[in-house]
Amino acid sequence: MSGLEDLYREIILDHYKNPRNHGTLPTPPAVMEQGYNPLCGDEVRVYLLIEDEELKDIRIEGQGCSISRSSASLMTTAVKGKPLSEVRRAVKTFKKMMALEEDSDLYGEEIIPFEPINERTVGELIALQGVVKFPVRIKCATLPWNTLVQALESAVQS
Amino acid sequence: MANELVVELPDNDKVLDAQTVKQDFPIFKEVGQDPFVYLDSAASAQRPSKVLEAMDSYYHTTHANVHRGVYRVAEQATNLYEEARSHLGRFLGAPKPELEIVFTKNATEAFNLFAHGYGRKILGPNDVVLLTKMEHHANIVPWMILREQIGFEIRFIDIDAEGQLVLDNIEQQLKGVKILGVTMASNVLGTLNPIKQLTEYAHQEGAIVIADGAQYSPHLPTNLQVLGVDAYCITGHKMLGPTGIGALWARTSILEEMYPFLGGGEMIRNVTTEGFTTNDIPHKFEAGTPPIAEAVGLSAALTYLEEIGLENIRAHELSLTSYAMEQLHERLGSEIKIFGPENPSARSGVISFELKDVHPHDVSQILDQEGVCVRAGHHCAKPLMTSLNVPATARASFYLYNTESDVDSLVSALVKTVEFFR
Ligand SMILES: Cc1ncc(COP(=O)(O)O)c(C=O)c1O
Numbered sequence: 001m002s003g004l005e006d007l008y009r010e011i012i013l014d015h016y017k018n019p020r021n022h023g024t025l026p027t028p029p030a031v032m033e034q035g036y037n038p039l040c041g042d043e044v045r046v047y048l049l050i051e052d053e054e055l056k057d058i059r060i061e062g063q064g065c066s067i068s069r070s071s072a073s074l075m076t077t078a079v080k081g082k083p084l085s086e087v088r089r090a091v092k093t094f095k096k097m098m099a100l101e102e103d104s105d106l107y108g109e110e111i112i113p114f115e116p117i118n119e120r121t122v123g124e125l126i127a128l129q130g131v132v133k134f135p136v137r138i139k140c141a142t143l144p145w146n147t148l149v150q151a152l153e154s155a156v157q158s
Numbered sequence: 159m160a161n162e163l164v165v166e167l168p169d170n171d172k173v174l175d176a177q178t179v180k181q182d183f184p185i186f187k188e189v190g191q192d193p194f195v196y197l198d199s200a201a202s203a204q205r206p207s208k209v210l211e212a213m214d215s216y217y218h219t220t221h222a223n224v225h226r227g228v229y230r231v232a233e234q235a236t237n238l239y240e241e242a243r244s245h246l247g248r249f250l251g252a253p254k255p256e257l258e259i260v261f262t263k264n265a266t267e268a269f270n271l272f273a274h275g276y277g278r279k280i281l282g283p284n285d286v287v288l289l290t291k292m293e294h295h296a297n298i299v300p301w302m303i304l305r306e307q308i309g310f311e312i313r314f315i316d317i318d319a320e321g322q323l324v325l326d327n328i329e330q331q332l333k334g335v336k337i338l339g340v341t342m343a344s345n346v347l348g349t350l351n352p353i354k355q356l357t358e359y360a361h362q363e364g365a366i367v368i369a370d371g372a373q374y375s376p377h378l379p380t381n382l383q384v385l386g387v388d389a390y391c392i393t394g395h396k397m398l399g400p401t402g403i404g405a406l407w408a409r410t411s412i413l414e415e416m417y418p419f420l421g422g423g424e425m426i427r428n429v430t431t432e433g434f435t436t437n438d439i440p441h442k443f444e445a446g447t448p449p450i451a452e453a454v455g456l457s458a459a460l461t462y463l464e465e466i467g468l469e470n471i472r473a474h475e476l477s478l479t480s481y482a483m484e485q486l487h488e489r490l491g492s493e494i495k496i497f498g499p500e501n502p503s504a505r506s507g508v509i510s511f512e513l514k515d516v517h518p519h520d521v522s523q524i525l526d527q528e529g530v531c532v533r534a535g536h537h538c539a540k541p542l543m544t545s546l547n548v549p550a551t552a553r554a555s556f557y558l559y560n561t562e563s564d565v566d567s568l569v570s571a572l573v574k575t576v577e578f579f580r
Pocket of ligand 1: 200201264265266267294296341343344345370372373393404538
């Protein structure tokens with residue numbers, strides 16, 4: 001089935017069938033946010049346990065297609081145990097990979113220079129790069145990441 | 159409750175030849191994708207050249223605004239528009255075709271018009287609107303918006319495991335109901351509902367019935383007088399017509415009673431600085447310049463459907479649906495779950511399904527690679543998805559131009575999908 005290998009890489013199918021960090025965390029101390037894609041009915045719940053500006057633990061549950069679920073699973077492995085600044089940076093890098101964000105920040109926020117996107121800088125997440133060629137699926141891939149951002153925000157507020 | 163909406167089907171040799179029909183639809187030659195296996199007509203159908211030509215010719219030779227100019231072209235345009243109205247009325251078997259059809263943008267607008275025009279007129283805080291769990295959002299959300307303003311109760315008729323309405327205690331369920339809103343054919347399950355009988359029960363309880371014909375009238379012969387319903391909605395783009403036109407039919411007495419909904423030109427008789435008086439029905443509900451070319455196109459679509467014959471279309475879709483269900487079960491076995499009635503004659507040409515461990519989104523992605531277009535999602539029927547306990551389904555839907563070979567492409571692509579995700 002030519003053309004599809006870019007979308008459904010081995011790693012993606014593996015994370016889809018064997019999702020990492022699947023499940024829930026007790027709230028509190030963890031925070032939980034729910035994300036929802038009205039287009040396809042996919043939903044995801046992201047649990048974060050944050051201590052001393054560090055993401056100690058992350059769990060995800062919900063229902064979704066292979067792209068949203070593998071993106072969620074890959075995301076957890078990319079951000080778990082990282083300082084929050086690095087987590088935020090990972091989100092930005094991911095969004096850039098999805099062609100959703102530019103290097104320069106037009107809105108006057110602190111400008112974080114992006115590293116070039118390759119296997120060395122983003123690790124296994126590179127597997128999701130093929131999604132860009134399937135515009136309707138970008139929303140699937142970004143759903144868990146947007147929910148992560150929401151959860152980070154509500155953790156800061158609480 | 160037995161469904162009496164049985165259509166007399168023609169002999170086998172009179173049934174249409176889909177391969178020939180397909181030639182009438184330019185998109186199958188010009189889409190630039192080969193193969194192009196279009197199995198999403200429940201979302202929107204394709205158009206035959208005759209529809210495109212009618213609209214083109216209208217713009218080339220006749221266009222002017224309607225109901226305004228006294229010059230010849232304006233009069234011709236008005237005639238075409240009004241002829242399209244009565245044509246649709248006759249197509250649906252309306253008692254007064256020229257008076258009772260209100261053109262709207264689509265079925266959704268027709269439901270909004272009815273809810274805000276008639277619902278707002280007759281509903282009070284202690285009233286009940288009864289819907290079904292298989293309604294499209296178009297027949298749910300307008301009622302919810304109105305409920306926020308008035309405060310009545312909305313109840314839902316349940317569905318059983320086969321996707322049929324649970325009607326055992328229908329008299330009980332109808333107690334105190336002022337308006338019953340129910341779909342003729344589910345856009346997800348294909349279920350054909352026993353509207354005639356339901357309407358009889360509803361009328362005994364003094365309720366008014368609005369039926370959703372969006373998925374029915376394109377595929378089966380409609381006779382509003384036999385159905386007995388009080389109001390009915392259709393949408394042009396699902397019945398070979400253009401986008402941008404739909405219609406509400408309602409009894410004269412109801413239209414007379416209804417509040418106007420959209421205000422502006424055309425719907426008024428007089429406007430002063432003090433206020434306005436409304437135009438006669440149906441114009442009272444058609445504010446502003448209407449979709450004139452679209453009405454012309456819709457009328458051409460109806461002519462096309464009439465020439466082929468709705469009985470033939472139904473017979474063709476029934477045989478295709480039976481074949482598809484048989485093939486899907488045979489070649490996919492326990493890998494597939496088909497929602498809705500097992501018996502093809504109890505459903506329209508719509509098949510929603512789920513593949514084991516493969517999300518509908520992934521199904522439609524892989525099918526797309528094979529040139530097969532199906533819909534994946536909640537199909538604007540979230541309450542139904544909840545009662546089926548799925549986030550989404552994949553749906554294949556058939557129309558007069560689909561062939562057994564289209565079904566074969568679908569089934570083979572699904573077999574590949576299962577292998578891909580194994
Ligand atoms: C049963 C049913 N009702 C109403 C509608 C709404 O049609 P439209 O989107 O053209 O307003 C649809 C279309 O999806 C439908 O399937």
